[in-house]
Amino acid sequence: MARILLADDDPTALDLVSRALTAEGHNVVCCCDGQEALQRLLAAPGEFALLLSDVEMPGLDGIELAKRARSAAPGLRILLMSGFSGGTG
Secondary structure: OOEEEEEOOOHHHHHHHHHHHHHOOOEEEEEOOHHHHHHHHHHOOOOOOEEEEEOOOOOOOHHHHHHHHHHHOOOOEEEEEOOOOOOOO
């Protein structure tokens, strides 16, 4: 299966998504924010088949992470996710 770089600042979401992907046989590397994910990617740009990132994170958000990841690893597949509904209650 795939080696996936997973970035999310929410520990609960990070754990849930990581467990689900691991249960499907994927090798998941978890990062608690966009900056950590970018550092892991820059250290080994060909190591990952997929970057799966939350959109809303403090510091380096998912959108900016995706842009930088695309430059560092042009063939990398990128999937952004968000738990933000935009609703007011």
